[in-house]
Amino acid sequence: MLFDEYIGPAGLLLLLLAWIPETMQNWKEKGRNLNLRFVALYFLGSLALAYHAYLLNDAVFVLLNGLATLIALFNGAIILTHPKRPAKKAKSKKK
Numbered sequence: 073m074l075f076d077e078y079i080g081p082a083g084l085l086l087l088l089l090a091w092i093p094e095t096m097q098n099w100k101e102k103g104r105n106l107n108l109r110f111v112a113l114y115f116l117g118s119l120a121l122a123y124h125a126y127l128l129n130d131a132v133f134v135l136l137n138g139l140a141t142l143i144a145l146f147n148g149a150i151i152l153t154h155p156k157r158p159a160k161k162a163k164s165k166k167k
Contacts, residue, residue, distance in 0.1 A: 080132035087136060091143050103151035111151060115144035 098105040118140035125133035 084132055084136045084139075088139060088143075091140070095143060095147055098147050098150050102154035103147075104154075106147055106151060108148065108151045111144050111148045115141055115148060118144060 094106070118137045122134055122137035122141055125137055
């Protein structure tokens, strides 16, 4: 069936498209948009899944999880290279 042939690549594309705005927002906000623990766990999970897909010889999932690993690595690098600064205190008005 033709549908079966394209459903995997379509899902891959949709998931990657979902990450693009998050990564762009993370870049603009210099790493303040995503939690480093989340990104580290996502990196390790997608790396493990990429390896598992490789063992199963599943090209769609190797590609999806390989790219997810790279995206998580990129987001982690953004977070680590832009240390968080404390929030500015609001100035109080003196009377």
